[in-house]
Every structure is written in structure tokens, then in C-alpha cells.
Amino acid sequence: MAHVQIQNLKKSYGAVQVIHDIDVGIDEGEFVALVGPSGCGKSTLLRMIAGLEDVTGGTIRLNDRVINDVAPKDRDIAMVFQSYALYPHMTVEENMGFALKLARVPQAEIKARVAEAAATLNLTEYLDRHPRQLSGGQRQRVAMGRSIVRSPSVFLFDEPLSNLDAKLRVRMRTEIKALHQRLGATSVYVTHDQIEAMTMADKIVVMRAGRIEQVGAPLELYDDPANVFVATFIGSPAINLLSGRYVERDGAGAVDLGHGVVMEAPQVGAEPGQPCLFGIRPEHLEIAESADAADFTVEVIEPTGSETIITGRIAGQEVQMSQRERTDLKPGDVLRLRPAPGQVRLFDAETEARLK
Amino acid sequence: MRKMTLRTRILMNLANLACIAFLILPLVPVILGAFQSERGLQADVHALLPVEYTLDNFRLILSGGSDKGTLFQDISYLPNSVTWFPNAFLNSVIVGALVTVGVLVLASLTAFTVTRLNVRWTGWLMQINMISRMVPLIVLMVPLFVVLRGFGLLNSLSGVIITEIGLLLPYAIIILVPYFQQLPKELEESARLDGCTRFTAFIRILLPLCKPALAASGVIMFIISWHELLIPLIIVSKPEVMTVPVVLAGLVSDHFVFFTVMMAICLVGLLPTLLLVLLLQKYLVKGLTAGAVKG
Ligand SMILES: Nc1ncnc2c1ncn2[C@@H]1O[C@H](COP(=O)(O)OP(=O)(O)OP(=O)(O)O)[C@@H](O)[C@H]1O
Numbered sequence: 001m002a003h004v005q006i007q008n009l010k011k012s013y014g015a016v017q018v019i020h021d022i023d024v025g026i027d028e029g030e031f032v033a034l035v036g037p038s039g040c041g042k043s044t045l046l047r048m049i050a051g052l053e054d055v056t057g058g059t060i061r062l063n064d065r066v067i068n069d070v071a072p073k074d075r076d077i078a079m080v081f082q083s084y085a086l087y088p089h090m091t092v093e094e095n096m097g098f099a100l101k102l103a104r105v106p107q108a109e110i111k112a113r114v115a116e117a118a119a120t121l122n123l124t125e126y127l128d129r130h131p132r133q134l135s136g137g138q139r140q141r142v143a144m145g146r147s148i149v150r151s152p153s154v155f156l157f158d159e160p161l162s163n164l165d166a167k168l169r170v171r172m173r174t175e176i177k178a179l180h181q182r183l184g185a186t187s188v189y190v191t192h193d194q195i196e197a198m199t200m201a202d203k204i205v206v207m208r209a210g211r212i213e214q215v216g217a218p219l220e221l222y223d224d225p226a227n228v229f230v231a232t233f234i235g236s237p238a239i240n241l242l243s244g245r246y247v248e249r250d251g252a253g254a255v256d257l258g259h260g261v262v263m264e265a266p267q268v269g270a271e272p273g274q275p276c277l278f279g280i281r282p283e284h285l286e287i288a289e290s291a292d293a294a295d296f297t298v299e300v301i302e303p304t305g306s307e308t309i310i311t312g313r314i315a316g317q318e319v320q321m322s323q324r325e326r327t328d329l330k331p332g333d334v335l336r337l338r339p340a341p342g343q344v345r346l347f348d349a350e351t352e353a354r355l356k
Numbered sequence: 357m358r359k360m361t362l363r364t365r366i367l368m369n370l371a372n373l374a375c376i377a378f379l380i381l382p383l384v385p386v387i388l389g390a391f392q393s394e395r396g397l398q399a400d401v402h403a404l405l406p407v408e409y410t411l412d413n414f415r416l417i418l419s420g421g422s423d424k425g426t427l428f429q430d431i432s433y434l435p436n437s438v439t440w441f442p443n444a445f446l447n448s449v450i451v452g453a454l455v456t457v458g459v460l461v462l463a464s465l466t467a468f469t470v471t472r473l474n475v476r477w478t479g480w481l482m483q484i485n486m487i488s489r490m491v492p493l494i495v496l497m498v499p500l501f502v503v504l505r506g507f508g509l510l511n512s513l514s515g516v517i518i519t520e521i522g523l524l525l526p527y528a529i530i531i532l533v534p535y536f537q538q539l540p541k542e543l544e545e546s547a548r549l550d551g552c553t554r555f556t557a558f559i560r561i562l563l564p565l566c567k568p569a570l571a572a573s574g575v576i577m578f579i580i581s582w583h584e585l586l587i588p589l590i591i592v593s594k595p596e597v598m599t600v601p602v603v604l605a606g607l608v609s610d611h612f613v614f615f616t617v618m619m620a621i622c623l624v625g626l627l628p629t630l631l632l633v634l635l636l637q638k639y640l641v642k643g644l645t646a647g648a649v650k651g
């Protein structure tokens with residue numbers, strides 16, 4: 001069990017800097033998800049923790065010891081690769097026992113520990129097979145098993161589920177989470193799937209272009225995004241962002257969306273008339289016949305079974321809302337919508353930072 | 357694969373057979389010649405099959421000239437090199453084996469360095485190496501002789517071995533580099549996290565996966581070394597360090613040509629390469645076609 005502290009971490013490839021001054025702490029037993037769009041440096045950060053990439057600047061500490069220059073083999077860190085990287089010339093059993101064999105663990109103990117991990121992962125009947133004789137999901141489990149048998153200080157995962165089909169991905173997601181709850185091992189999990197991050201992680205680190213945008217618990221990021229990027233990255237369907245001007249009305253905040261539509265908003269430290277973005281999640285729009293509701297013209301209706309996503313326009317701007325109940329709405333219908341109390345988030349139109 | 361019409365299939369098979377025949381047919385007269393006497397060979401040049409069979413050619417070379425049999429008992433002159441054949445055979449095996457092992461060790465280390473360690477100047481070294489190999493060997497012979505004399509390596513097997521390793525290394529590298537390139541880097545990275553150093557990851561993960569390529573280039577190196585004549589001919593003048601091709605060359609002179617003895621030597625000389633190919637057959641096809649088809 002271990003904790004990791006990353007300070008001012010930088011990485012450059014030649015003249016190109018891909019990681020800019022990253023600061024993040026990973027507590028003992030915590031499951032941290034690194035999310036962000038493709039190319040934002042998630043893998044690079046993970047590989048630096050593993051010791052597979054040189055550190056350009058800053059420090060990485062494992063249990064208060066600086067490990068910048070420690071060889072990967074001496075870090076006691078295990079990693080599950082996106083491609084699984086199973087050794088093709090070894091059986092499942094040899095794959096899983098390889099690290100222990102290198103550590104000169106007695107043969108009998110290796111066998112016992114591999115058998116135990118294989119039982120956990122339902123791999124017992126495949127121990128004698130070679131990786132090429134396994135399905136994608138089984139390979140994925142072998143890759144997990146190879147890490148588990150070592151009981152390392154830290155687990156690293158680089159998009160371990162992205163090669164699986166949708167159904168299996170959901171099942172493995174649950175299995176990995178259950179495994180983490182049982183082993184309680186410190187884990188860093190890279191994904192660009194925000195649902196994976198939301199469902200599995202204790203803490204999410206949102207990255208963009210080599211910088212951290214926000215760190216927090218999944219629901220914290222959902223409820224309290226620091227900027228437009230985080231707000232749109234977390235949550236599906238994505239948050240609605242309507243442009244308008246901040247106004248004050250009866251001593252309370254509001255946003256003028258144009259076309260004579262003014263919607264209630266939290267009171268924030270902004271000048272009246274300042275351009276801003278009015279953020280409201282689709283699930284937080286409710287149908288109401290009150291004075292503070294706005295006209296919503298229905299354009300597209302998408303039933304998913306569990307909910308219905310309705311796309312339309314408020315004040316000429318595209319808005320999505322989602323609804324639990326079945327509906328018999330048709331395109332062209334007009335509803336009156338208002339935000340659920342306390343669910344509006346305002347952002348500066350220029351800096352895209354949250355207005356509070 | 358695309359489905360072929362019957363006609364193209366027949367044509368392809370015929371072409372294939374023609375290639376095989378072109379390679380194998382010369383062996384037939386060699387086999388026939390090795391089992392008969394010089395007189396029988398010259399008697400009727402139009403006859404397909406020999407009039408008499410004898411094992412005396414083999415007796416002669418395998419005994420190093422002491423067992424002359426009926427064929428050679430009253431012959432007035434035997435070239436000296438015949439008496440050295442068993443020894444030359446052993447020399448050839450030693451040279452072939454050590455050259456093959458040496459080339460494979462150095463070539464796989466080179467391929468590892470070039471494809472895995474990001475050192476820029478190694479790429480340049482590779483290019484220089486390849487270009488220098490385009491210089492015909494014969495041009496290098498005089499300088500080579502002088503250099504080897506300087507190191508006291510003339511008339512020694514080590515001189516032959518070192519020279520042949522230098523000559524063959526680039527070819528093995530050309531085969532191995534693309535093979536290394538197509539193996540995913542994550543395998544070694546995973547091994548390094550599992551407890552390997554870069555070097556042990558190379559030994560325990562990369563090399564076992566390269567078996568087909570190593571087998572293929574190993575066989576090619578052995579065959580080239582096995583029939584290399586020029587290098588030992590220039591470096592070696594003492595009979596005890598001669599190799600098989602040098603012995604063969606010694607059987608041809610202005611005054612005599614021992615055809616049947618030469619053919620027997622050729623046949624015996626085929627055995628080691630044949631054995632090697634049979635042993636490694638499993639890997640050879642894989643290695644020589646590697647990269648041709650993905651997956
Ligand atoms: N060896 C390298 N040389 C130069 N640039 C590199 C190298 N490796 C990565 N980069 C750059 O670093 C940036 C971050 O790459 P990284 O692989 O960490 O992205 P990522 O967040 O993992 O993306 P993805 O979700 O697509 O896996 C990218 O812009 C990439 O082009």
C-alpha cells in the first residue's frame with residue numbers, strides 16, 4: 001500500500017512540452033482516474049509514474065521517497081497496458097508468475113499465488129493456454145492477474161478496457177471496481193471515457209493539453225465544475241451552454257438570453273451586462289407552467305428506453321433536456337421549461353472560468 | 357488468398373516445379389558421379405547411368421587418403437589436400453558454427469540498439485555499415501591480408517572466423533532489424549515493470565520471440581560461411597587450417613582434375629547444412645516470410 005505525490009512535473013520531447021507543471025496527490029488505497037481528450041498527456045503522465053519515460057522536471061514521490069531516477073523494476077509498480085502486452089511465448093500461468101520468478105520467489109509459492117489470482121479472475125481453466133488462444137476479455141483478465149499476483153504498491157491502468165466490446169467493458173468495469181474494493185490497492189486509471197471515470201474512481205483528474213483542469217470526487221466535478229471544459233467533459237448528454245448577458249433582477253442574479261428570455265441564475269460577482277454562458281444539465285430542466293419558465297420548441301425526440309432525450313431551442317439556441325417519463329411529444333410542440341432550483345452554473349464567456 | 361482459376365494454378369505449379377528442378381537437377385550428376393570411378397565416368401559420356409558403382413571415393417576422403425580401396429591403390433599421385441579432408445571438414449564445422457553464433461549475437465544486439473535505444477548516431481553507423489558492404493570482397497583482400505598479418509591471425513581459424521563475421525554481420529542485421537521493429541515495445545516495458553532490466557528484458561522477452569528470424573538468418577549465415585572460399589584461401593596456406601572449399605579447390609590443377617572425388621566431397625559437404633535446415637524447418641518458413649503478412 002502506498003501513496004504517490006507528484007509535484008511540478010514537466011515533460012518535454014525535444015522542444016515540445018507535453019506535460020506542464022502537474023501537481024497531484026494520490027492517497028493510500030485511492031482509485032484515481034485520469035481523464036481528458038486524446039493527446040492531452042494521460043499516458044505520458046502514467047508512464048512517468050511507471051518509470052518508462054524520463055522526467056524533464058519536478059518530482060514523483062512514492063511513500064515520500066523521490067523515485068524520478070529509480071528503474072521501473074525497483075519501483076514496485078504494476079501496469080496494465082491497453083494492448084495487454086502479454087508475453088506471447090509464455091502460457092497464462094508463466095505470464096502471471098513471471099514477476100515472481102524474477103523476484104526469486106520459491107516455485108511452490110508462485111504456483112499458489114498464481115492459482116489464487118486465477119481463481120479470483122475465473123482463469124483457472126486457461127492456465128496452460130498461450131495468449132493467442134484466449135479471447136479479448138480473457139486476455140484482459142490475464143493482464144490484470146499478472147499485476148495482482150505481485151501485490152504491488154501501485155497499480156497503473158492505461159485504458160485497459162478500450163479494446164473490449166461495449167457489453168464486456170461494462171462488466172469488466174464492475175469487476176475492476178469490485179477487485180479494487182477488495183484489495184484496496186492504490187490505483188491510477190487512464191481513460192477517455194468519462195462514464196468509466198465517474199463510476200470507478202474515488203477521485204478524477206481532468207487534464208487538457210498537458211495541464212490539470214480540475215481534481216475532485218466524481219460528483220464534485222459534476223456538481224461544481226471549475227470551467228466550461230470540465231463541465232462539458234463530465235456528464236452525458238453534455239451540459240447545455242447558452243450564451244447571454246448577466247443581469248440583476250430584484251436583487252437576484254439572472255441571465256438575459258436574448259429574444260426577451262430572461263432566466264433565473266445564481267448571484268455571482270459579475271458586472272451587469274457582462275457576456276456569460278448559462279450552463280444547465282439536460283436532466284435539470286423541468287417542465288413547468290410558471291412565470292420563470294421559457295418557451296422550448298421541440299425539434300428531435302430520442303427515446304433510449306430508460307429516458308428520453310429531447311432536443312429543441314430556447315431563445316433560438318439549441319438545448320437538450322432528458323426526461324424519465326415516456327412522452328408523446330412531436331417535433332414542433334412548444335413546452336415551458338425552467339431549471340431545477342440551484343442547478344444553474346454560470347461561466348465567463350471569455351475565459352470560460354466558472355463565475356461564483 | 358484470392359481464388360485462382362485451374363489454369364493459373366497449373367501454371368503456377370509448373371513454374372514452381374521448374375524452379376525446384378533448376379535447383380535440384382545439378383545434384384543428380386553429382387550423386388551419380390560420386391559413386392563411380394573416374395574411368396567409368398569418362399567411358400561413355402552419353403550413358404545416363406554408370407556401368408559400375410563403388411564407395412571407394414568416400415573411403416578415400418573419409419580415411420584421409422589411407423584407405424585407397426581398389427580404385428586408387430595403384431594411382432601414382434594423390435593431391436595432398438585429399439589427405440586433409442577429415443580435418444578440413446572439422447575446421448569448416450568449427451568456422452561455420454562460431455561464425456553463425458557470433459553473427460547472431462552481434463546482429464541481435466545491434467538490432468536491439470538500433471530499434472529500441474533512441475541513440476541517433478546508431479542509425480548513421482548502420483547506413484555506413486550497409487554502404488561499406490557494397491564494396492566487393494575481392495577489393496578488400498589485400499588490405500585484409502595486411503591487417504590480419506599485423507595481428508598475427510594469418511593461418512589461423514580465428515582469422516577466418518573474425519573476417520567472416522565482419523563480412524556477414526550486415527546481412528544478418530538487415531534481416532533482424534525489421535523483425536525487431538514489428539514486435540511491440542510494450543512487451544519489454546511490461547517486463548521491465550515485472551522486474552527486468554533493459555538487457556534482461558531483451559534476453560527473456562525479445563530474443564525468444566525472434567526465434568524464427570534468428571533461425572532463418574542463422575541458416576543463411578552458416579550456408580554462406582560453409583561455402584566461403586575466397587577468405588580462407590587468402591588467409592590460410594597451411595593444410596591443417598584448410599576448410600572444405602579450399603580442399604575442393606586443391607583438387608583442380610593444370611595437370612589433373614579428380615571429378616569423382618570432388619563429387620563425393622560435395623555430397624559429404626552437403627550433410628551439415630541439410631541437417632541444420634531439417635532441424636530448424638519449423639522456424640524457417642515463418643522467419644523468411646515474416647512481415648510479409650500482417651498478424
Ligand atoms: N515519443 C514521443 N515523442 C514526441 N511526442 C510524443 C511522444 N509520445 C507522446 N508524444 C506527444 O505527447 C502528447 C501526449 O501524448 P499521450 O500519449 O500522453 O496522450 P494521451 O492523453 O495518452 O492520448 P490518448 O488518449 O490518445 O492515448 C501528444 O501530443 C503526443 O503527440
Ligand SMILES: [Mg+2]
Pocket residue numbers: 042043044158
Ligand atoms: Mg494514451
